[in-house]
Amino acid sequence: xxxxxxxxxxxxxxxxxxxxxxxxxxxxxxxxxxxxxxxxxxxxxxxxxxxxxxxxxxxxxxxxxxxxxxxxxxxxxxxxxxxxxxxxxxxxxxxxxxxxxxxxxxxxxxxxxxxxxxxxxxxxxxxxxxxxxxxxxxxxxxxxxxxxxxxxxxxxxxxxxxxxxxxxxxxxxxxxxxxxxxxxxxxxxxxxxxxxxxxxxxxxxxxxxxxxxxxxxxxxxxxxxxxxxxxxxxxxxxxxxxxxxxxxxxxxxxxxxxxxxxxxxxxxxxxxxxxxxxxxxxxxxxxxxxxxxxxxxxxxxxxxxxxxx
Amino acid sequence: xxxxxxxxxxxxxxxxxxxxxxxxxxxxxxxxxxxxxxxxxxxxxxxxxxxxxxxxxxxxxxxxxxxxxxxxxxxxxxxxxxxxxxxxxxxxxxxxxxxxxxxxxxxxxxxxxxxxxxxxxxxxxxxxxxxxxxxxxxxxxxxxxxxxxxxxxxxxxxxxxxxxxxxxxxxxxxxxxxxxxxxxxxxxxxxxxxxxxxxxxxxxxxxxxxxxxxxxxxxxxxxxxxxxxxxxxxxxxxxxxxxxxxxxxxxxxxxxxxxxxxxxxxxxxxxxxxxxxxxxxxxxxxxxxxxxxxxxxxxxxxxxxxxxxxxxxxxxxxxxxxxxxxxxxxxxxxxxxxxxxxxxxxxxxxxxxxxxxxxxxxxxxxxxxxxxxxxxxxxxxxxxxxxxxxxxxxxxxxxxxxxxxxxxxxxxxxxxxxxxxxxxxxxxxxxxxxxxxxxxxxxxxxxxxxxxxxxxxxxxxxxxxxxxxxxxxxxxxxxxxxxxxxxxxxxxxxxxxx
Numbered sequence: 001x002x003x004x005x006x007x008x009x010x011x012x013x014x015x016x017x018x019x020x021x022x023x024x025x026x027x028x029x030x031x032x033x034x035x036x037x038x039x040x041x042x043x044x045x046x047x048x049x050x051x052x053x054x055x056x057x058x059x060x061x062x063x064x065x066x067x068x069x070x071x072x073x074x075x076x077x078x079x080x081x082x083x084x085x086x087x088x089x090x091x092x093x094x095x096x097x098x099x100x101x102x103x104x105x106x107x108x109x110x111x112x113x114x115x116x117x118x119x120x121x122x123x124x125x126x127x128x129x130x131x132x133x134x135x136x137x138x139x140x141x142x143x144x145x146x147x148x149x150x151x152x153x154x155x156x157x158x159x160x161x162x163x164x165x166x167x168x169x170x171x172x173x174x175x176x177x178x179x180x181x182x183x184x185x186x187x188x189x190x191x192x193x194x195x196x197x198x199x200x201x202x203x204x205x206x207x208x209x210x211x212x213x214x215x216x217x218x219x220x221x222x223x224x225x226x227x228x229x230x231x232x233x234x235x236x237x238x239x240x241x242x243x244x245x246x247x248x249x250x251x252x253x254x255x256x257x258x259x260x261x262x263x264x265x266x267x268x269x270x271x272x273x274x275x276x277x278x279x280x281x282x283x284x285x286x287x288x289x290x291x292x293x294x295x296x297x298x299x300x301x302x303x304x305x306x307x308x309x
Numbered sequence: 310x311x312x313x314x315x316x317x318x319x320x321x322x323x324x325x326x327x328x329x330x331x332x333x334x335x336x337x338x339x340x341x342x343x344x345x346x347x348x349x350x351x352x353x354x355x356x357x358x359x360x361x362x363x364x365x366x367x368x369x370x371x372x373x374x375x376x377x378x379x380x381x382x383x384x385x386x387x388x389x390x391x392x393x394x395x396x397x398x399x400x401x402x403x404x405x406x407x408x409x410x411x412x413x414x415x416x417x418x419x420x421x422x423x424x425x426x427x428x429x430x431x432x433x434x435x436x437x438x439x440x441x442x443x444x445x446x447x448x449x450x451x452x453x454x455x456x457x458x459x460x461x462x463x464x465x466x467x468x469x470x471x472x473x474x475x476x477x478x479x480x481x482x483x484x485x486x487x488x489x490x491x492x493x494x495x496x497x498x499x500x501x502x503x504x505x506x507x508x509x510x511x512x513x514x515x516x517x518x519x520x521x522x523x524x525x526x527x528x529x530x531x532x533x534x535x536x537x538x539x540x541x542x543x544x545x546x547x548x549x550x551x552x553x554x555x556x557x558x559x560x561x562x563x564x565x566x567x568x569x570x571x572x573x574x575x576x577x578x579x580x581x582x583x584x585x586x587x588x589x590x591x592x593x594x595x596x597x598x599x600x601x602x603x604x605x606x607x608x609x610x611x612x613x614x615x616x617x618x619x620x621x622x623x624x625x626x627x628x629x630x631x632x633x634x635x636x637x638x639x640x641x642x643x644x645x646x647x648x649x650x651x652x653x654x655x656x657x658x659x660x661x662x663x664x665x666x667x668x669x670x671x672x673x674x675x676x677x678x679x680x681x682x683x684x685x686x687x688x689x690x691x692x693x694x695x696x697x698x699x700x701x702x703x704x705x706x707x708x709x710x711x712x713x714x715x716x717x718x719x720x721x722x723x724x725x726x727x728x729x730x731x732x733x734x735x736x737x738x739x740x741x742x743x744x745x746x747x748x749x750x751x752x753x754x755x756x757x758x759x760x761x762x763x764x765x766x767x768x769x770x771x772x773x774x775x776x777x778x779x780x781x782x783x784x785x786x787x788x789x790x791x792x793x794x795x796x797x798x799x800x801x802x803x804x805x806x807x
Contacts, residue, residue, distance in 0.1 A: 058473050058761050059585040059803030145624035166779045251619050254559030254775035258768045271445045272764050274452060274474060 052281035062277070069281030078259035079282055083289055086261050090238040093174055097234060098227065100182045105189035106215055120190070124183040131180065135247035138176045139164070164252035176244050181237075185230045192226035193219060228301055232294055239290045242267070262286040395433035400424040404431045405689065407696045410447065411462035411681075412439040414646070414715050419706040423699060430692050432460075432700060440464070450686070451476040459687035460697050463508060464679050465499035466563060466759050469579065471682070472502045473761035478683040479505040483694035488702070496719045498756030500680045503581040508680030509697040512716035514637030515750035516567060516663050516674045517742070523657040524552065524632045532661035536602060539664045543611040546632055554632045556613040556622070557603050559778060562770040564617070564635070565603075567674040570757060572599050572666045578807070579760040587760060587804045592785075592792040598666075600784030604777045614778035623647045627654050635663065637676040638717035638747040641736040645714070656738050660746050673753035678719070717747060724748055762799055769794045 055065040073079045104123055108116050126134065141147045142163040153160040163172030196219065204214050242263040249256040249264075258272070259265040262282060270279030397420045399406065409432050413419065420434040435458070437443050444467060450456035451474055463471065471477050485506050489497075492510050500508035520532060528546045533539040543554030558564070569576055574595035578588030590596070606612045613631060615622050625631060627649055634640065641658075644650060650658055665671045681697035683690055701707070707723050710716040714736065723729050730748060733739040760766075772794075773787040782790070796806050 057801065057803040140620075143621050143624075145621055145628065166775060251616065251621065253616050253771055254614070254778060257772045257775065268768065271448060272441075272768070274448055274470075276452060 048280040048283060051277050052284055054277045056275055056277045069278050070285055072278070073282050073285040078265055079262055079285065082259055082262040082265050083286070086239050086241050087293070089170065089174070089241065090235055092170075093177060093238055094231060094234045096174070097178050097182055097185060098230060100178060101185035101189055101230070102220075102223070102227070104182070104186045105193055106219065108186070108190055109193045109219070110211070120186075124187055126180045126182075127184040127187075129180070131243040132247055134180050135176060135244045138172070138179075139248055139251045142172060164248065164255055166255040169248075169252065169255040173244055173248070177238070181234070185234070188230060189223060189226055192223055196222050232297065235293060235297060236290055239286065239293060262289070394435060396436060397421060397424070397432070397434045399431045399433065401428055401431055404429055405692060406431050406433045407460060407687075407689075407693050408432075408458040409434045409460045409462075409681075409696065409700065410437050410443060410458045412436050412443060413462070413679075413701070413710070414642075415706070415709055415713070418709055419701045422703050422706045423696070423701075426703060427699070430695060432696055447471070447476075447684075451684075455686065457684045457686040459684060459689075459693040460700075461682050461684050462511075462679050463682045464677060465508070465757075466763050468500055468507050468680070468682065469502050469759040470761045470763050472505070472507050473581070476685050477507045478685055478687065478690045478694070479507060480509065480683060480694050480697065481506045483683070483691055484698045488698050491702075491720050491722060493719070493721060493752065493754075495675075495751075495754040495756040499675075499678065499759075500682075502579075502759075505581075508682040509702075510678075510680050510719045511701050512639065512678050512710070513719045513751055513754070514639055514675050514677035514717060515747045515754060516635065516637050516676050517660045517746040517750060518633050518635055518663055519640060519658060519660045520633040521629060521631075521654070521657045522659050522738075523654075524629060527551070528632075533664050534662070535668055536664045536666055540602075540606060540611065543606065543632075544609070547609075547611055552630050552632055553613040554606075554611050555635055556615060556617060556631055557607055557774065557778065558615065558617040558622075559771050559775040560616040560618070562767040562774070564676050565770060565774060566757075566767075567676045568599050568603070568635075569596050571663065571672050571674045572596070573672060574599070575758065576766075577758045577760045577762075579758055585803060585805050586807060587762070587799055588807045589762075589792065589796050589799060591766075591795055592788040597785045597788045600773075600777065600788050602784070604782075604784035604787070607778055608780065618643075623649065627652065629654065637678075638742075638751075639677060639714070641734065642714035642716075645736060650736055659737050659740055660742050662746055662750065671753070673750040673755075675750075675754050675757070678717070717751070719751070724751065762795060762802070762804075765798050766795050769798070 052069055053064060053066055054062050055068055056062045108120050129137075142149065144150050144160065144162065147160075149160040149163075161168055163169065163175070200218055201214055204218060209217070240263050241261045245256050245260050246264060246267070249258075249260075256264075258268040263286065266279045266282040266286070268279075269275045269282060397417055400421075401424070404427075407430055409420070411419075411434060416434055416436060420432045424431050437446050443462070447457055447461055447463075448471075451471065457476070463477075468477065481504070488509070496510040496513060497506065499513075500506060500510050518532060524546070525531070528549050528551050530542050530545060533542045539554070546552070546554055566576065572595040574590070574593055576589070576591055576593075576596065578590075580586075603612070607614055613625070615625065623644075626634060626644065634644075641650075650656075662671075663674060681700065683693040683697050687693040701710070702720065707716075707718050707720060711718050711723065711729060712732070714734070718724065718729075730744045731741055732743055734742045769791055773782075773791045776782045776790075777784060777787050799806050
């Protein structure tokens, strides 16, 4: 960053002061970011870590317990059930999401009509809609009274499934998240596909490869780093699941209890039950779970060569 | 934005540029080096000045941001709101200001009435959201130690929770004696914790059975007076192909708690004077009976199980999906606000007393109702108490409140007035609902015992109702699970459970 600013100033004798000045400018540029980074990220995290070492109860006040809150979190059924929920949700969501976005990206990569461009935009669109609005919208679409589902199923004389009920909320949320994120992942994959050297396809065709073989043998292998990246993002995002269930809770409090996901549980502890300490501990415990999950995953795929190494 | 930065990790820079160019509108174009570089010939000095100015501008913006959040406190009120943040107009700028958070639909009128009548103190009112939203903000301000208003609108069932954290001021010596006779014993009990008075009662929620005359006529039924009759009537309507009779909603634990009290249950015993002791009887025979009864209704598909107060539910109410709506006196105001009673369902509503378990020994129950509490962050508690007791206490404000069914007032001067008793409520097609249903219920109401566990208890009860509605457990099992859940929370919070 600083190089272009001062590179013409290389007269002998001025070198030392130039370097100092360069440093000064460097710091000036980094300063704004650094202040925000420290004030809004490092400091709060440090404070949360500090908070999580204390235990607060309504009777008896606050006392230092070191890792007591963490021991409690990892034996707390509310937290563990929440973790289990987000993990099982990830196990279904991520493959589905990747399959959908990969399929669309591959199709759009082959098509070069105007329709393809339009579709690309439309498929990406849900990502541009704020999560809150997306969740509210789906809440209405699932509605028995306002939504199209009841009518659609009514044509066949069937009862529409209630995606906001306890038994189907999993699939209701799955649909919302896939709808919202598949387009975004599709764009990442599509961009990576555009980066593949077309001469490879040409060579393959000359060698007699079919379209399918090109997809399976060239495109997908070359997309592996992008796919792994998506996977890690999706994994981290899903383990921290909060927005969609929190919004839908307004419509389906019975199906989405306060401890539905670990993040919602942390929110409940900190903001409804006035137990910031335990809330902070849950957040860090969740952080540990995310770290372990991502580490396991990266370890399992370490040979594929990737973006993080 | 995020996507471009992330992409750098996947493919190398040149690839990105080709792809982003092809992507066109979808991604912000990443700038090439030529674009970033200054035009040739620009003196180095200019560039450096440019850099410094930019950096300073950034720093300035940062300072501005952090300054904005703090909020000036120049008004003698302890709150984070300066006088300029008021939603109302201060009539007398020289008087000390007391900050107030409230979400009554007619708050502005009420505050204006107060400010006009008082020279020595002015109210600065802010609406920070209704119910849970406001409590979360208040709770955060309490935990943070600053930012709470001087006076806060609080529902009776939250008072004990805030009181236990030392967030509320005892009003016993701050004007309680002067207004003591204006409210019933039950009204005072609801805002008391032990011997302390932690709120000025404003409105209550005596319950009745709101029903649809059109559905009742169609199936030739009359309002049931006991729960036994209630079930028989519901069955009759269902057998004739009619709608659900009521609803059992997981998101309304306060409503279900009121139903517990209707069977003479005493879910909690709590007196802060006995430091750390609490009685929890959530699996008592009375509560089991209530939950068994409702789980039976759910199993027989006689009542709906949707969450209440959602657009979905309101649509169902207008649609005639429910023959009755067991609710409080404030319900008509709420329902009309949501559009009920305006279209095809206009003029079909009436109300009757709640069904009873033992008609010889009727029990009146209450759902909701609010008070004004003084927060412990108030810099001048006496002045704040004056506001708490004075705002929404004048005739004009109360009249506006009850005539529009925004509140069911607890002030006995209103409750006993002929005008109030004989009022022909338009929503109920001119039925004298106050005289027939709500005033008797309010007068007979004995109050409930609220505890600092209230928040957790509601959340736990919601889970159990959801499980009942899902057909997973019986009412009796739900009561046992609820008891276990709440007791373990209480112990964890340091209480001795009796």
